[in-house]
Amino acid sequence: MLRYYYCSDSLRDIERVERELEHDGFPRRHIHVLSHNEPEMDRLHVHSVPSLLRSDSVHWAERGALVGLLVSAAVVAFLVLSGAHQAIGLPAVLLLAALVLGIFTWEAGLIGMQRKNYKLEQFEPILEKGQHVMLVDVDESEVYSLAKHMEAHPEVSCIGRGSSLINPFA
16 A cells, blocks of 8 residues: 655644545545644544554564574574484474564564664654644555545645555565
């Protein structure tokens, strides 16, 4: 999916655009608002970016899984090549590999919880100015419809485009 980023000085303008997009068939789960004014967002019932996605925990957990996969493979290779797998059994070796993978994924996810989302940190200067950012996820087939819809709202400007997928190598 593609992700479009829009900015506005007014949370009310973003709320109106969000409602119109929902009315025109864009799913609510594909529209999120990022703002430092949480009480106003709650009052207007805008769909805020979930706290899990505000942090970089998913991004780092993916990285941890990749490292854990490599370490698990090394552990399995060592145990098999050394012959130790015969003493402890293959199920125990596989369980150990799964445990190593899980620990690396978990620990990296905890590290990511302490960091801002790598895709959203670029908008921090905008948010510090009191502005608000709306994220809209669309399929290729919906891009034209979104663009036409947003032309009617000059108060909400497009500030970027990217992918909604999380790249563990970024």
